[in-house]
Ligand code: SF4
């Protein structure tokens with residue numbers, strides 16, 4: 001694609017980067033076939049190719065973008081399905097991230113929208129604040145029908161009951177329960193410890209059982225993805241720097257072989273810290289080093305080798321590959337192979353490459369499109385006949401569970417199969433399942 005940025009514009013590293021991305025697009029349109037919003041709306045401007053044109057025009061012209069351009073970019077899920085499909089290697093992720101930051105800096109949204117976005121960026125990135133908000137939201141849930149606009153959606157999204165706190169509640173070392181092979185840091189993140197503390201508990205048990213020391217580093221927290229995807233670059237960079245500094249202290253101490261992430265949305269973000277901070281001379285090399293260490297939990301378990309299962313489950317599990325897992329990190333085989341070697345019968349979900357509509361804050365900011373994608377995904381899940389759906393991303397878990405699917409994180413199933421407790425929400429078939437034993441944390 002031809003571009004016509006001025007030399008002055010190209011002096012800006014973000015624009016220079018986007019210029020390079022735009023020039024790799026050959027307008028072939030292959031990406032439109034796998035774009036969820038094009039699938040739903042049939043509008044070229046809600047396809048990757050259409051958005052690429054809009055972003056090119058917006059960035060070339062500079063200044064305040066038209067409301068129509070903002071609308072079509074806002075509708076993008078950042079699912080990155082288009083990147084998997086694109087034969088020319090267009091890095092849509094970095095382009096749309098730049099476009100969102102440009103919109104945030106140059107476009108004045110209605111007051112209610114600005115307040116909502118600020119609220120989300122503030123609350124979702126702070127685990128304690130989020131826990132308080134989730135508790136209050138739970139109380140507001142019965143009043144949801146009386147609330148205006150998106151507040152209604154927000155209140156309905158609050159969990160009906162918060163699970164009890166998990167065992168992995170803060171910084172600390174969780175030592176290996178077998179001869180030690182690795183020492184890793186676990187990113188416990190922002191919303192996951194409140195919504196599903198069982199995930200980090202299961203990840204720690206699983207890793208410890210496989211000879212991995214797990215440390216939760218003091219000072220590490222939200223990865224910054226939610227702020228980043230709303231165009232709030234400064235906030236995202238601050239969160240990234242806090243995490244990098246926290247993990248560097250661990251590296252300087254007893255060392256780290258990997259940084260483990262159990263939410264693939266966060267994993268995509270941490271793996272991109274090197275790019276995010278590439279132009280900051282104090283942080284570029286440090287961020288790149290941390291990104292190299294970042295791994296999804298299934299990558300590490302696959303590398304270590306899963307212990308033989310101690311239950312004969314044979315349960316039928318549909319595997320939902322989160323967009324951030326399959327498109328963002330190109331992790332496709334490890335979770336499926338691990339589930340199969342743990343004794344589960346893994347079924348594929350039709351249209352598995354299409355987003356479920358969760359996409360970070362998308363389900364709050366674009367509730368109608370989000371719901372349509374969720375219902376489509378739920379119908380495809382139902383067609384598998386599976387009783388359990390495994391996935392590796394908290395956003396998909398809460399979004400699809402809200403629609404009635406029995407969502408379990410992949411590590412909870414692997415933990416159960418190799419000696420951990422049966423995950424909540426899975427019925428007891430004790431005539432066919434062995435009895436799991438819980439390791440002490
Ligand atoms: S598939 Fe790639 S090259 Fe083709 S239009 Fe889409 S982004 Fe451009």
Ligand code: SF4
Pocket residue numbers: 034035036037038046047048051075076077078079080081082083092
């Ligand atoms: S990121 Fe997803 S929603 Fe956005 S243009 Fe690409 S395929 Fe479409």
